[in-house]
Amino acid sequence: SEENLLGETGEFLDGAFYPTAISRLSLLSTFLPDRPLDIWLCIRSYPDFLASIYGEAIRFSPVPPPEQFASAFSSPKGAWLQIIDDIRDALPHANVFIWRYEDFRDLEPRILEGLSDVEAEAFEPLQNPTVRGSASDSAIRAMAETAEPLSATEWRFRMAALEHEYPVQGAQDRFSPWPEDQFRKMQQDYVSDISAIEARADITFIH
Structure with missing residues (x-):
């Protein structure tokens, strides 16, 4: 699989x-x-x-x-x-x-x-x-707004930090664009x- x-x-x-x-x-x-x-x-x-x-x-x-x-x-x-x-x-x-x-x-x-x-x-x-569940809407949107250049490793760490900062609060915090x-x-x-x-x-x- x-x-x-x-x-x-x-x-x-x-x-x-x-x-x-x-x-x-x-x-x-x-x-x-x-x-x-x-x-x-x-x-x-x-x-x-x-x-x-x-x-x-x-x-x-x-x-x-x-x-x-x-x-x-x-x-x-x-x-x-x-x-x-x-x-x-x-x-x-x-x-x-x-x-x-x-x-x-x-x-x-x-x-x-x-x-x-x-x-x-x-x-x-x-x-x-x-x-591992999906990241919250808040974390995903904050990451999408990232403008500064980051290496691949820095990018992954930044996303992980945002997922920790903005955990999923419930069904209402599910990302949907x-x-x-x-x-x-x-x-x-x-x-x-x-x-x-x-x-x-x-x-x-x-x-």
Whole structure:
């Protein structure tokens, strides 16, 4: 399982949605020409996913202003469908399993079993289940306004310091660069695309 297999966060900053996915997958196919493959893909609502992408990218290097990023993704409809097409083009014989990020907690046993081929009952709870969450809206916006030149290391330390200075206070402090009408439109795009994905005969959608 590799979250950057399809691409990295910095590739999104000019408005592209996993622009190197097809070349990366095609390269993978050259190394696994005769292996039966199961591809497991988690998809997430466009406004939440892209806000998370921006928040992750800003941890490592300068990024466009939030408003510019939001404008670049004003209409992401079809983006997940294109990624599935890219997977199909590069790995036509693979079995493709897809689920919604929003359903993960309910589907976790099924997904872990499918990924590992180990029965879910055999898993034990993690000893340290803490994960690094997204930075707060305040921390991300403060970092986006940074004007002075910083080295890559200085940039990362500055972002870490801002995350400590401005911790997440609750759901209301979640970074979201979208105007309300755009947020609703992006959610509608996601719902529409989910329906189209569920109707595909070349993938297995996990409910």
